[in-house]
Amino acid sequence: MEWTRSKRYLPYNKWDAEYLLKLQAQTAASAYRPSYHIAPTSGLLNDPNGFSFFNGQWHLFYQSFPFGPVHGLKSWVHLVSTDLVHWQNLGTALKPSTQFDSHGVYSGSASVIGDKLFLMYTGNVRDSDWIRSPYQNGAWLNQNNQLTKLEKPLITQPQHTTDHFRDPQLLQKDDKYYALIGAQDAATQSGQIAVFSSTNLHDWKDLGYLNFAQKSLGYMIECPNLVFVAQQPVLIFCPQGLDPEIAAYQNIYPNMYLIGSNCNLEKGEFTPAAPLSQLDYGFDVYASQAFTAPDGQSYLISWLGLPEIEYPTDSENWAHCLTQVKQLSLENGQLYQQPVPAIRALRQQPQPLTGRTAASETILTSAPGKHYELELTFSADQTGTLYLFRDIQKKHGLKIDFSSGENASLTVDRSQAGLAFAQKYGTTRRVPLEAHQKLVLDVFVDYSVCEIFINNGQRVLSMRVFPTKDETAITLAGQAQITYNGSWWNLTKTNS
Amino acid sequence: MEWTRSKRYLPYNKWDAEYLLKLQAQTAASAYRPSYHIAPTSGLLNDPNGFSFFNGQWHLFYQSFPFGPVHGLKSWVHLVSTDLVHWQNLGTALKPSTQFDSHGVYSGSASVIGDKLFLMYTGNVRDSDWIRSPYQNGAWLNQNNQLTKLEKPLITQPQHTTDHFRDPQLLQKDDKYYALIGAQDAATQSGQIAVFSSTNLHDWKDLGYLNFAQKSLGYMIECPNLVFVAQQPVLIFCPQGLDPEIAAYQNIYPNMYLIGSNCNLEKGEFTPAAPLSQLDYGFDVYASQAFTAPDGQSYLISWLGLPEIEYPTDSENWAHCLTQVKQLSLENGQLYQQPVPAIRALRQQPQPLTGRTAASETILTSAPGKHYELELTFSADQTGTLYLFRDIQKKHGLKIDFSSGENASLTVDRSQAGLAFAQKYGTTRRVPLEAHQKLVLDVFVDYSVCEIFINNGQRVLSMRVFPTKDETAITLAGQAQITYNGSWWNLTKTNS
Structure with a gap:
């Protein structure tokens, strides 16, 4: 039309x-x-x-x-x-x-x-x-x-x-x-x-x-x-x-x-x-x-x-x-x-995620569904990349580079995540963080929505992402091994 | 129109x-x-x-x-x-x-x-x-x-x-x-x-x-x-x-x-x-x-x-x-x-209902909300009336007469429950039950819906009821004292 x-x-x-x-x-x-x-x-x-x-x-x-x-x-x-x-x-x-x-x-x-x-x-x-x-x-x-x-x-x-x-x-x-x-x-x-x-x-x-x-x-x-x-x-x-x-x-x-x-x-x-x-x-x-x-x-x-x-x-x-x-x-x-507190009530069974990455990119979960919450804590002085909407070929996904070291920051790159749009305004967003502090991420995914709460809401990054059918996994990678601790939960739909 | x-x-x-x-x-x-x-x-x-x-x-x-x-x-x-x-x-x-x-x-x-x-x-x-x-x-x-x-x-x-x-x-x-x-x-x-x-x-x-x-x-x-x-x-x-x-x-x-x-x-x-x-x-x-x-x-x-x-x-x-x-x-x-089993997951905090009625009509709960489940068990050989959508004046409500005695039966009368309709086809429905057995009612209320499961689904009575604003309570009455045992739960909305 x-x-x-x-x-x-x-x-x-x-x-x-x-x-x-x-x-x-x-x-x-x-x-x-x-x-x-x-x-x-x-x-x-x-x-x-x-x-x-x-x-x-x-x-x-x-x-x-x-x-x-x-x-x-x-x-x-x-x-x-x-x-x-x-x-x-x-x-x-x-x-x-x-x-x-x-x-x-x-x-x-x-x-x-x-x-x-x-x-x-x-x-x-x-x-x-x-x-x-x-x-x-x-x-x-x-x-x-x-x-x-x-x-x-x-x-x-x-x-x-x-x-x-x-x-x-x-x-x-x-x-x-x-x-x-x-x-x-x-x-x-x-x-x-x-x-x-x-x-x-x-x-x-x-x-x-x-x-x-x-x-x-x-x-x-x-x-x-x-x-x-x-x-x-x-x-x-x-x-x-x-x-x-x-x-x-x-x-x-x-x-x-x-x-x-x-x-x-x-x-x-x-x-x-x-x-x-x-x-x-x-x-x-x-x-x-x-x-x-x-x-x-x-x-x-x-x-x-x-x-x-x-x-x-x-x-x-x-x-x-x-x-x-x-x-x-x-x-x-x-x-x-x-x-808000009530969103916690949407959580279904917790799926614990605790460990240390292998040398290569580690799949935390291959199919968390399309509406989930992910909570991950990294200790201070770690550097790595968290991928959401990751495909098996490891070519696509929402790339979240983080460092909890000297130049602490988090950078989201959606250039390889699903359908491209708004590229004119840049495909990355960076938020500086306090150096040498532990990093707590609380991530909400809802089909084409991704909201990342950093360190108990001190910073928030909200965005749309339009993943293709194969882009589902959550993975973690770093040059050195990364220790992580957290959970993910499927969230109940509210049909609003 | x-x-x-x-x-x-x-x-x-x-x-x-x-x-x-x-x-x-x-x-x-x-x-x-x-x-x-x-x-x-x-x-x-x-x-x-x-x-x-x-x-x-x-x-x-x-x-x-x-x-x-x-x-x-x-x-x-x-x-x-x-x-x-x-x-x-x-x-x-x-x-x-x-x-x-x-x-x-x-x-x-x-x-x-x-x-x-x-x-x-x-x-x-x-x-x-x-x-x-x-x-x-x-x-x-x-x-x-x-x-x-x-x-x-x-x-x-x-x-x-x-x-x-x-x-x-x-x-x-x-x-x-x-x-x-x-x-x-x-x-x-x-x-x-x-x-x-x-x-x-x-x-x-x-x-x-x-x-x-x-x-x-x-x-x-x-x-x-x-x-x-x-x-x-x-x-x-x-x-x-x-x-x-x-x-x-x-x-x-x-x-x-x-x-x-x-x-x-x-x-x-x-x-x-x-x-x-x-x-x-x-x-x-x-x-x-x-x-x-x-x-x-x-x-x-x-x-x-x-x-x-x-x-x-x-x-x-x-x-x-x-x-x-x-x-x-x-x-x-x-x-x-x-x-179906999944409907149990809609139950919020259970509200226990256990006791014996007073001589007069007993209020089990005055404001259970508009979407709840009610489970009640009566032992054999009791006769009484359970009211849903009951008003404080005790004039209106869905009247459920039950007997678990010799002539065991359950009769629903919606003539005094909310807005009148379909009266041409009668305002009561009766279901005969087995004599001298305990009676288990599992009742689902959802604004204008009432579904009554009797004895684990042996009989079901489903109906529409259109209560007025004041018709909210659940009460119990009988000529003799009635012992009852059960719970009610607010049910989470599903917005279907």
């Missing part, structure tokens, strides 16, 4: 149901469909939205274009969970339906207000000349999961931004509502985070831009997300066009974060306590959303996909998935991301 | 996708949607089809009309499983697409032939005068779950039947293929099971009707299903218009079975070894399908719904679900139906 503009923006009721059923069946049957990560039932998934805890359940939405693997007329699909691992897909929730969201219900957030959940989202509107007007809109979700959109926008585009003005994060602080909105400054064409405040949810005051960076961070900032991790402010955002000299990255657009020593939204101030850092060292994390739940913990979820890149499942008419939910913590001034 | 004939038979590509997405969301959000039973993603589900083991997985299909809670243009939805409990829905598989199935892909079966799965199904065809022509068609499913329909029907309607000629069961026996087909005799308008044989799958020989009953069994027999349980033939079928004098039943149509001492399909003979019996003593079982798997065990699954009856979820635009899969065995000349 040729994805013309008119195809992408065709109203949902102009698509035929047989086509949708066919797409849903094709998606369900895909050999790359994850089994315990949230994936679309058809078409394209992008940003997580409205991540929240309400009415005794976790709520999450995702950006959806159900009719193909492209960005088109977007809506929100709604999911609920009781454990952040098993998600029930409640289907399409917020759809374009008004003059303030006619060309897409774009990203946004959610916050519990009274006995309802308030959703704040960007309504994308185009006029007949395709001139864009972004509106920041509101909608109420009641306890029966029924949605009511507000009749009027909450915030319209201010004069000081371009039409790149989207992704509102609604926050409640000191008896006020605040909205952080991704923006492009009209005068300088630089990426900014616009701040608005309100006392009643309806009248919003423009507080200007958040003052949080000394330098320009590119031409646009998407998905600003302020979260308080154990009371300390952490600002997560996606700067587009960021100079890699400011903070290194290789992905087309990075998902960055700043730990703050102080944050005063009323004054529009966020004081960084540490340099700008990559949230995830892998190939595919973007548009992350985090919030602090009533249990006091802060949770994060990300789009496992990037804009403007073709992925192998495009040929199957669907694209992308979300990462697993991660729990955030701060240790020694660093942001840690750990799997 | 008024379900005119033209609406029911509208081609799938004339329905709009927005409507389908809305229906899917409405279905997913239903408070009555089961969590570990197979239910439709939208619209109406009826007969299980093509239940089989192929390519290392269990396969199952169900009759689907995705656009509303009515019988319309039917297709097959495909599911696969590795444990008969967790099912992955692969979406719509067989759809009307040829001149031999233009008005519905109706029920049928599946059998592994070579390295493929062969599906045999009834193609429903109507001409412009709405005259029906049923065709028995074939299709191949390959190891990638791709379907290819045969170009020509396998069997056309013989002169000796009316157009009620459907639901083929394909069997392989003694190097031949056999098809048992539900039929109505043209001359006598009586229900029959037509038998055909083939040596090559393409040329079929009409062997006439199966000789298995002395008396007329009504005007039509649907869903004939021959299964060999530990080598002994068991014939399962749905006689419509059966005289209750021949075998008692109250449902609009019963699902009956006969245990045979001998079965010779070539001669068209099935010799009953026991009287005609109800497969399930509950309110809602129909169109059951059973087969003997490569593991030597015979498995059964049923539609938990009946034709021509309105169910409460019709107002939510979806209807029906399937029973859990049951394992068949023969003991002392009786057919036993037991839960």
Whole structure:
């Protein structure tokens, strides 16, 4: 299908149901469909939205274009969970339906207000000349999961931004509502985070831009997300066009974060306590959303996909998935991301992996299945290569070079792993580690997803990999013998 | 919506996708949607089809009309499983697409032939005068779950039947293929099971009707299903218009079975070894399908719904679900139906229930949740009432009167349980039991499903119940004190 503009923006009721059923069946049957990560039932998934805890359940939405693997007329699909691992897909929730969201219900957030959940989202509107007007809109979700959109926008585009003005994060602080909105400054064409405040949810005051960076961070900032991790402010955002000299990255657009020593939204101030850092060292994390739940913990979820890149499942008419939910913590001034406790319950029988490699590449297991967790600990001062998705001929696989010695680091090379894609943005990702420390890897594989947690979540690398049929094994190799200690587990599918 | 004939038979590509997405969301959000039973993603589900083991997985299909809670243009939805409990829905598989199935892909079966799965199904065809022509068609499913329909029907309607000629069961026996087909005799308008044989799958020989009953069994027999349980033939079928004098039943149509001492399909003979019996003593079982798997065990699954009856979820635009899969065995000349072992793995923490009732109605647990298993053992010679879905006011609930004494029996009364429906066919079901024996109940509740296994599967009562919000508790009452011993467990959702 040729994805013309008119195809992408065709109203949902102009698509035929047989086509949708066919797409849903094709998606369900895909050999790359994850089994315990949230994936679309058809078409394209992008940003997580409205991540929240309400009415005794976790709520999450995702950006959806159900009719193909492209960005088109977007809506929100709604999911609920009781454990952040098993998600029930409640289907399409917020759809374009008004003059303030006619060309897409774009990203946004959610916050519990009274006995309802308030959703704040960007309504994308185009006029007949395709001139864009972004509106920041509101909608109420009641306890029966029924949605009511507000009749009027909450915030319209201010004069000081371009039409790149989207992704509102609604926050409640000191008896006020605040909205952080991704923006492009009209005068300088630089990426900014616009701040608005309100006392009643309806009248919003423009507080200007958040003052949080000394330098320009590119031409646009998407998905600003302020979260308080154990009371300390952490600002997560996606700067587009960021100079890699400011903070290194290789992905087309990075998902960055700043730990703050102080944050005063009323004054529009966020004081960084540490340099700008990559949230995830892998190939595919973007548009992350985090919030602090009533249990006091802060949770994060990300789009496992990037804009403007073709992925192998495009040929199957669907694209992308979300990462697993991660729990955030701060240790020694660093942001840690750990799997949530409930994901441990997916573990089936443990398969111990303890030993010492032979002189040549050692097969740890030849067929761990397509959805497993692998935990491996290496003592300090070892150097080796762990392969996932390895074939018997030892030609293909995801190559993970590690060293726990002087120049400790971990480098993932996906150039020989399954179907090739996104090579333009490099096929390796490297993360430096602390020298002479033991190395603990907690790896989650789910068909076409691979998430590597290093040293208890100090670093994370998340990525898509599309292995061929023969790429199944886990092997370990090194110039010297390597001692290893760990286990792997098949993980139960959750069919989210 | 008024379900005119033209609406029911509208081609799938004339329905709009927005409507389908809305229906899917409405279905997913239903408070009555089961969590570990197979239910439709939208619209109406009826007969299980093509239940089989192929390519290392269990396969199952169900009759689907995705656009509303009515019988319309039917297709097959495909599911696969590795444990008969967790099912992955692969979406719509067989759809009307040829001149031999233009008005519905109706029920049928599946059998592994070579390295493929062969599906045999009834193609429903109507001409412009709405005259029906049923065709028995074939299709191949390959190891990638791709379907290819045969170009020509396998069997056309013989002169000796009316157009009620459907639901083929394909069997392989003694190097031949056999098809048992539900039929109505043209001359006598009586229900029959037509038998055909083939040596090559393409040329079929009409062997006439199966000789298995002395008396007329009504005007039509649907869903004939021959299964060999530990080598002994068991014939399962749905006689419509059966005289209750021949075998008692109250449902609009019963699902009956006969245990045979001998079965010779070539001669068209099935010799009953026991009287005609109800497969399930509950309110809602129909169109059951059973087969003997490569593991030597015979498995059964049923539609938990009946034709021509309105169910409460019709107002939510979806209807029906399937029973859990049951394992068949023969003991002392009786057919036993037991839960499959894997369903035990859904059990969460056991909640022990042991004691003696007080003088008045005793609450065993006030809030077991909406998806649980309850196992209770009563010693011989006790009489009492177990209530499920009981409200605090003790006015409503599913009333289960039991006696393990002289006139041992169990009677379910759903007249006061949740939303009323199908009252025309009676609100109680009674099953006689052996006198002076202990009574073991294994009860599965799943939102709007209740399945009661009595004495290790000697008798089963399966039913739909649509409790209101306040109907949650499990209580026990009796004129005398009752001692009981057992447990209940929350069951993990499988999101099938």
